[in-house]
Amino acid sequence: MRYFDRKLIKELLEQNLSDREIAAKLGCCKETVARVRRSLGIPRKKLRQSKVSDETLLEYWKQGYSINAIAMKLGMSLSYISERMHRLSKKFNLRLHYTAAGKEWRKLKPANQKYISTKLVSLPGFYIERVGFDPKRDLMGKWEINKDGELVLKLKYADDQ
Numbered sequence: 001m002r003y004f005d006r007k008l009i010k011e012l013l014e015q016n017l018s019d020r021e022i023a024a025k026l027g028c029c030k031e032t033v034a035r036v037r038r039s040l041g042i043p044r045k046k047l048r049q050s051k052v053s054d055e056t057l058l059e060y061w062k063q064g065y066s067i068n069a070i071a072m073k074l075g076m077s078l079s080y081i082s083e084r085m086h087r088l089s090k091k092f093n094l095r096l097h098y099t100a101a102g103k104e105w106r107k108l109k110p111a112n113q114k115y116i117s118t119k120l121v122s123l124p125g126f127y128i129e130r131v132g133f134d135p136k137r138d139l140m141g142k143w144e145i146n147k148d149g150e151l152v153l154k155l156k157y158a159d160d161q
Contacts, residue, residue, distance in 0.1 A: 013042055018045055019037065019044075051074075054091075056074075057084055057088060058088060060073070061085065133157070134157075138157065138158035138159070139155050139156070140155070141153045141154060
């Protein structure tokens with residue numbers, strides 16, 4: 001790149017334009033602008049801050065909102081909110097649990113100094129039919145350990161309570 005182009009890029013960077021915007025104005029690629037910026041010793045412009053603070057996300061979480069509900073309420077993507085909640089769980093030592101069905105984050109509830117959670121199991125319809133249940137109806141299950149020490153899933157229809 002020519003010397004005056006470097007000066008021009010420096011002036012445009014001082015106007016707080018991004019590498020992409022400068023590249024579009026000069027008709028070159030953004031990698032060229034980035035290389036010139038680095039050679040001039042100018043640090044990269046900081047990425048935009050999120051519109052939602054960590055405190056806001058934590059407040060919604062404490063109120064019992066799921067990740068899906070938070071994402072819909074704030075108009076943000078589910079993957080972005082999931083990633084932010086994961087970072088917050090590490091930062092504030094929160095105990096979050098992602099359900100086996102992959103639906104939403106759930107809070108774990110203390111019980112006798114241990115943490116328990118709801119586990120969702122997805123069974124294919126042909127297995128449910130083979131054991132004599134209708135796969136179109138909602139089922140509830142309870143895990144039990146029998147006298148032989150085997151883990152057994154006992155199923156019943158949800159509306160038969």
